[in-house]
Amino acid sequence: MATYYTEEHEWLEVEGDTATLGITKHAAEALGEVVFVELQETGETFDKDDEIGVVESVKAASELYAPLAMEILEANDALEDNPGMVNEDPEGNAWFYKIKIADISELENLLDINAYKALID
Amino acid sequence: MSEPQKTPLYDLHVELGGKMVDFAGWMMPVNYPAGVATEHKHCREKAALFDVSHMGQVELRGENVAGKLESLCPSSFRTLPEGKARYTFFTNPGGGIMDDLIVANAGDHFFVVVNASMRDQDINHMKRLDIEVKELSRALIAVQGPAAEAIVATHAPIAAELKFMQTALAEINGVEVRLSRIGYTGEDGYEISIPEDKVVEITRLLLEHPDLAPAGLGARDSLRLEAGLCLYGNDIDNSTSPVEANLTWAMQKKRREEGGFPGEERILRELSEGPARKLVGIKPEGRAPARRGVEVADGAGNIIGSITSGGFGPSFGGPISMGYVNADMAIADHAVTLLIRGRPHPATIVKLPFVAQNYKR
Numbered sequence: 403m404a405t406y407y408t409e410e411h412e413w414l415e416v417e418g419d420t421a422t423l424g425i426t427k428h429a430a431e432a433l434g435e436v437v438f439v440e441l442q443e444t445g446e447t448f449d450k451d452d453e454i455g456v457v458e459s460v461k462a463a464s465e466l467y468a469p470l471a472m473e474i475l476e477a478n479d480a481l482e483d484n485p486g487m488v489n490e491d492p493e494g495n496a497w498f499y500k501i502k503i504a505d506i507s508e509l510e511n512l513l514d515i516n517a518y519k520a521l522i523d
Numbered sequence: 524m525s526e527p528q529k530t531p532l533y534d535l536h537v538e539l540g541g542k543m544v545d546f547a548g549w550m551m552p553v554n555y556p557a558g559v560a561t562e563h564k565h566c567r568e569k570a571a572l573f574d575v576s577h578m579g580q581v582e583l584r585g586e587n588v589a590g591k592l593e594s595l596c597p598s599s600f601r602t603l604p605e606g607k608a609r610y611t612f613f614t615n616p617g618g619g620i621m622d623d624l625i626v627a628n629a630g631d632h633f634f635v636v637v638n639a640s641m642r643d644q645d646i647n648h649m650k651r652l653d654i655e656v657k658e659l660s661r662a663l664i665a666v667q668g669p670a671a672e673a674i675v676a677t678h679a680p681i682a683a684e685l686k687f688m689q690t691a692l693a694e695i696n697g698v699e700v701r702l703s704r705i706g707y708t709g710e711d712g713y714e715i716s717i718p719e720d721k722v723v724e725i726t727r728l729l730l731e732h733p734d735l736a737p738a739g740l741g742a743r744d745s746l747r748l749e750a751g752l753c754l755y756g757n758d759i760d761n762s763t764s765p766v767e768a769n770l771t772w773a774m775q776k777k778r779r780e781e782g783g784f785p786g787e788e789r790i791l792r793e794l795s796e797g798p799a800r801k802l803v804g805i806k807p808e809g810r811a812p813a814r815r816g817v818e819v820a821d822g823a824g825n826i827i828g829s830i831t832s833g834g835f836g837p838s839f840g841g842p843i844s845m846g847y848v849n850a851d852m853a854i855a856d857h858a859v860t861l862l863i864r865g866r867p868h869p870a871t872i873v874k875l876p877f878v879a880q881n882y883k884r
Contacts, residue, residue, distance in 0.1 A: 434741070435560040437835040438810050438842070440864075456864065458812050460559040460835050461741050482810070 406509055407518035408469045413493060419506050420475065423499045425457065425466065428522045430492035433459040439481040439488065441498065447473045450508065455498060457488065469512060471504035530576035531662045531719045532726060539737050547640035549577035552739040559741035560837040566708055566746055567838045567878070570668030571738035572729060579642035580661050580716055583633040585654035592626060592633065595648065597765065597784040599775035603628045608688045608703055610773050612765060613648060618789030619761040620768070621648065623753065627690045627703060634690065634701065636663070636714070638755050662722035667712030667746075669881065670734040675702070675713050678728065682713060687882040695725050707743065709750025709880045748843060749836045751804060751875030757815060758802060758831045758845055766793035767847065768802045769875075800828060801853035804873040805844040805861070811868055812842040813861045819848055820860040820867070827852045827859070839877045848872065 406414045411429035414421040430436065438458040448454055448468040455466035478497050481487055487496040503509070513521065527545045536543060541552030551574065554562060565571055583592070589600035598611035608627035612620045622641040627634040637645040642658075649656045666675055675682040679693040682702060690703035701716040717725055729735055744754070753759045759768045764786070771779070771794065778784065782791055807813050812835050819828040833844030844861075852859070857872040 434554065434558050435837075438812055440811065458835070460563075460745060460837060461553065463812070463814060485810075 405515065406469075406512035407515065408512055409521060410467050410469070411522075412466065412469055414469060414509075414512065416503070416506075416509060419503045421501050421503055422497045423469070423501055424497040425488065425492055426518070427492050430489050430496075433457060433461065433464060433488075435460045436485045436488040439485045439498075441477040441479070441482060442474055444474050444477055447471075447504075457485075466498065470508035472501040473504070474499050475502055476500040528577075530574055531722050532574045532576060532664075535723055535726060536574065536737075541737070541739060544740075546740055547577060547638075549639055551577060552737070554739040554741045555737050557736065559739070559745060562736065562738035562742035563745050563837040565736045566668045566710060566738055566742060568668070569734040569736070570666055570670040570674055570712070570732075571708075571742065572726065572735055573665040573667065573738055573743055574662075574726075575665050575714065576662040576722070577639035578663055579637040579639065579645065580659040580663060581635040581637065581646060581649070582629075582657045582659060583635060583649065583654055584631070584657070588633050588652075588654050589628075591652040591654055592649075593778070593784065595652070595785065596626070597774040597778045597787070597790060598626070599778055600626060600628070600633070602775070602777075605630045606689055606691055608634075608690050608705055612759070612770065612773070613645065614765065614784055614786040614790065615761055616785050617761070618764045618786030618793070620755070620759045620763055620765060621645075621761060623755050623759060625703075625705065629690065629701070634716075640756060659716075660719055662717045662719050663714055664717065664722065664726055664729075665706055665708075665712060665714045666729060666735065667706045667708040667710045668734075669711060670732075671710070671712035672883070674729060674732045674735050675715070677732065685713075687711070687884045696728055698725060700725070704883065707752055708746035709752065709876060709878060710746070711881055711883045745834060745837060748832050748834060748845065749839050749876060749878040750880055751845065751877065753802070753845075754832055763802075763847070764790055764793055764798060766790060767798040767800055798850055800847040801850050802831070802845060802847055803853050804875040804877060805830065805833075805846055805848075805859065806871050806873045806877070807842045807844065807861055808869040808871065810842065811863050813844045813863055813868070813870065817844070817846075818862040819846055819870075820862060821852060822858065822860070824860070830861070836877055843877045844870075845875065
């Protein structure tokens with residue numbers, strides 16, 4: 403299991419060709435109090451950079467983008483009922499999707515923890 | 524673009540953990556570590572302190588200042604008693620709004636507060652009046668919320684005697700300030716005009732009160748939206764008339780009858796015949812906030828308007844919006860559809876404000 407990050411402040415915990423995807427603690431803190439989450443449906447497929455969801459805080463709306471070509475295996479519907487989870491546990495319980503990665507070689511384009519830390523510092 | 528300016532409270536904002544952003548050319552705190560929602564609720568429940576020094580403060584002196592100002596605004600100033608302030612706006616020849624502002628009769632002069640983004644335009648506009656227009660180098664802070672009177676009166680007892688929209692000179696910690704019972708949150712409270720070199724010490728002194736917490740521009744925006752107050756550049760601008768924006772209460776009877784202000788043709792016509800569109804409150808029925816630019820449709824899918832301000836109301840406890848819709852659709856409880864990111868969301872037209880105003884009249 404390895405964790406990857408994106409410049410859009412998403413994290414992916416990868417196991418084989420599947421992954422759990424969410425937004426980073428840094429992103430959640432920058433957004434402020436999350437009041438609304440809109441998720442896409444299970445089974446939908448996306449190309450890299452497609453919009454896969456919306457996170458809105460008291461301050462602003464932010465889109466969530468596909469970090470690579472993917473299919474949604476499961477959406478965390480609990481977030482839609484309880485958006486505040488995103489602030490409480492962004493890198494744990496408040497994951498957004500379980501996904502199937504179309505081409506695992508695309509992971510090479512993502513950041514590791516050190517590169518991500520360098521980005522947000 | 525030139526470097527954004529800093530208010531005299533900049534260092535204190537940073538010290539308090541404020542997240543600084545460029546707003547209208549000024550580095551201002553959007554929120555502090557407590558966060559927008561907490562700061563917002565604190566204002567409604569106790570009191571919040573805002574730095575609004577980015578706004579323009581102007582003194583007008585000369586002969587017949589009130590009458591001359593009436594040539595730019597559709598409000599009455601000749602009848603404005605000393606010590607009273609009034610909300611008004613500059614109208615353009617097309618009947619739109621150039622800016623909204625506060626005008627106070629300060630006795631030997633008129634004291635005017637204008638929006639940060641419109642400072643230069645407004646000052647040049649007033650300079651055409653053949654009066655003395657002096658922009659003040661003073662800081663401005665707002666103390667807003669149900670505890671504001673107790674907090675400010677601790678230092679300036681006269682605060683308790685002022686009523687909503689009254690203004691007076693007062694002394695805080697040996698410093699002369701202008702205290703106006705006024706605000707932009709829907710709550711009781713004050714705006715305090717303070718010499719720049721004294722504002723840090725006075726702000727620190729006020730913040731010693733346990734009921735007062737600093738709040739940033741984020742909370743200022745969500746508070747004014749819940750209170751149904753217009754933001755210049757969003758809900759009102761050069762294309763929107765005061766009649767469309769439901770601001771005719773700021774046009775005193777005599778002005779409405781006699782005219783004599785820029786754009787009177789359109790404004791008086793809309794007063795008698797009704798405007799084509801109206802600013803209304805719009806409450807999304809779901810959880811999705813409808814922000815500026817979201818289109819409003821009727822049951823048949825026809826576009827009838829758009830959102831000008833929208834977000835989440837922390838005290839209201841849900842998404843809230845304001846926007847213009849065709850006048851025949853501007854009916855409370857009317858069902859409409861919001862097209863948020865292309866998808867229809869049910870919503871209802873509601874009377875403003877979303878949260879009752881709490882002024883000390």
